[in-house]
Amino acid sequence: MRETITISLPEDIKKELDAASRSEAVTRSDIVRESLRNYLFVRRFRALRARMMARAQGQGIRTDDDVFDRVS
Numbered sequence: 001m002r003e004t005i006t007i008s009l010p011e012d013i014k015k016e017l018d019a020a021s022r023s024e025a026v027t028r029s030d031i032v033r034e035s036l037r038n039y040l041f042v043r044r045f046r047a048l049r050a051r052m053m054a055r056a057q058g059q060g061i062r063t064d065d066d067v068f069d070r071v072s
Helices: 011-024 028-058 066-070
Strands: none
Touching: 011 028
């Protein structure tokens, strides 16, 4: 199911969005959808990383070398 939302953008961002839309032959909605997907992925990744870092530090894993030593 799709829903429509309305957002407001500063004029300079709208112009850049429109230029990207024309040059890539995709809709503004396509660009905004992909941007939101990427943002939400990064947000989930950062939350997971924060949880995992806390667990790793509890086990004495603090650096990339510590990780490498455990997996090799």
